[in-house]
Amino acid sequence: MSHPLEYNGSVNPSSPALEKGHLSNCCADVDAERQNFLDDHELGKKKYEAEYQQQGTASFGMSVFNLGNAIMGSGILGLSYAMANTGIALFVILLVAVLLFSLYSVHLLLKTANEGGSSVYEQLGYKAFGLPGKLATSCSITMQNIGAMSSYLFIVKYELPVVIQAFLGIKESTGEWYLDGDNLVLLVSLVIILPLSLLRNLGYLGYTSGFSLLCMVFFLVVVIYKKFQIPCPLPLEQDAVNATLNTTVSKMAAYFLEHVNNATDYSDDVCAPKYFVFNSQTVYAVPILTFAFVCHPAILPMYEELKDRTQKKMQNVANVSFLTMFIMYLLAALFGYLTFSDNVESELLHTYSKVYKFDVVLLVVRLAVLTAVTLTVPVVLFPIRTSVNQLLCASREFSWLRHIIITVVLIGGTNMLVILVPTIRDIFGIIGASSAAILIFILPSAFYIKLVKKEPMNSFNKIAATLFLCTGFLVMIGCMTLIVLDWINNTSGAH
Template sequence: MNQQLMDSSPEALTPGNKSAVPPAMEDQTEGTASLKMSIFNLSNSIMGSGILGLSFALANTGMILFLFLFILVSGLTSYSIYVLLSCAEMTGCLNFEEMGGKVYGKKGKYVIFGTTFVQNLGAMLSYLFIIKNELPCVIKVLIGKQDEFLAWYVDGRLLVVLVTFVIIFPLCLMKHLGILGYTSGFSLSCMVFFLIVIIYEKFHIPCPMEKTATVSNATIEKMCTPKYFVLNFKSVYALPTIAFAYVCHQAVLPVYRDLKDRSIKKMEIVSNASILSMCFMYLLTAYFGYLTFYGEVHSSLLHKYPDDDILIIIVRLSVMMAVTLTVPVLFLT
């Protein structure tokens, strides 16, 4: 009977074939991560550096169009994860490569391996690039030096290597993804702090930040009035930021595999809770960031705030810590 299940034909794996018996899961290893830790890990894989560009995307689509597009992407992400979990149940695989091999053969296995490798590599490199660019600037502000100041401890290349070996590499040696639930929880806490500061600064930064005698009241009113629907050539650049806000599919099966007493129903709770919490955080960040600077918002939100504000410096460190702790999660997926 077991052999019969394992040798299910492609027709038996078709979602519309209700009479088919899904094969038993090939990976029978018991998961170790609790529901809460799994939510932390999946939420951490969702949250990325794109959160810094959401206000810019909102400024170039308008408040109403942005909300519509963002809710649409949230719904599509939730449905795509449901389809992915259904495929895992039908094939009995908890690994992307094995699933691709079972459905598409050997070529499919290698294609899926290549695409997931490139996707994870690109994401990890983007996070390390943020550290390389941001950490030297923060150190220079803290020690009171100018941008032209050069020293080994403000060399971005050296700093990114140091962070990789001191923080990222030890976490990548963990055997189970569930252990990283604690670091993922701390990473999410850093981003919650980031959100709180964004909301706080909204009520303490005037619009516009710098008022001059040459700027009329009509111009100021135009600059500081929210736009509800915007369509221009920059709107095209905003769409990728919105579309890729929930890129977490590479982590779904690893998180599911490491879930204690795993079941499709429990994993749907994990995915829906993660998407809803990140949607709430994303929307608050986008709207409060936009309502602080309106059309003058920068493509990277934190670059618009004063560099010498100690609170903003702490926030920038928090964001760097958050993206640093995301890298091990991507590595183990």
């Protein structure tokens, strides 16, 4: 989400909301780490004080840019995979549905914030359901941020080996340690991400979000451009075939060639676009879409910073931002799918290594994206660490030892997740089906039902919010169940 490349509830240091110090997890006791992000006049705020009397400074256009930043993220890399497993028509239907649901969710949040007198997601949770509501909200945002961090590190795992191969002129890896994605994730985390994350003031990374958005726009342009360069069916990589022929007996090589041709699509029929597709991977489509659209913890801070703010004006900001991202998402998914058809991978950028490992334009895209995600991880980690500090030891003085331990544990745990989880598709799936569904569907509707007292439960708005809440539970439980069943089937099939 973003911003960072995938904001997903994390704090955007370049946004006016952050410059004013409105973090999504502000609490009564402000530790020394957070004081680096807060202005002096903000430190005395009461725990759940509404700030709507203070006039915002962000223009309509800047708010649209910031919210677009918050929406756009690594989820765009998985959309072509979702389209390949739903078909063009079904994908468009789902994309429109998630867009409308997200906008309705923003409407509920804005109305609840006005009625509940709070501009912070966690505070609404506390006002609605007490400490359990605050913990549920904080855990959902934390889980979403961990998913975002994992998706960024997956990009490092997929793309950095290809970049190193290109610079060293290595056509095929023969097991070198520096071309292993897991080793590179650990190395980047240790040498770059950990030192940056240990700093108490990350304000210098404030322009990472804008750079990340530019990277994604550049990526989209390249995806469209490459559609008209890459032929369909995909050309067979002759070097890979020759290597196989030289290392196996002819019979096995022939079998391998036949298998590759079948899997990689060398018939003209595979180039025909499909409009409705149902298979075992279709279940990942909705979680990928929700993962790509979630930005809701950023809505209220941006609302508070909007100049001459009204609920209608902020809703219009959301309408423009979401519609812009909808167009970008649709174009990225469509042209990526039309380029690779059924062979598109769960991370679109990595799919281009099938045919263009040493293309200069793609190499520039990879370098830009790798730089953006590497610098974004410390920014996303910051609110997670602050949340952990506030939950475990809010009243204690800042401790470097605690600061280091929490940082190392978070980075180490995320690295283990990236190493042990097979593909980025699983991160998109599980996070999109759980925390993203909670942040988009469940929490906004639950807060609205609980905090907006002036409307009776039998009113149209309350009934609509209740149906939206039920839809959220259906999406979360249904997608999670089907994803787990897919994992079980794949595990049993492997044996």
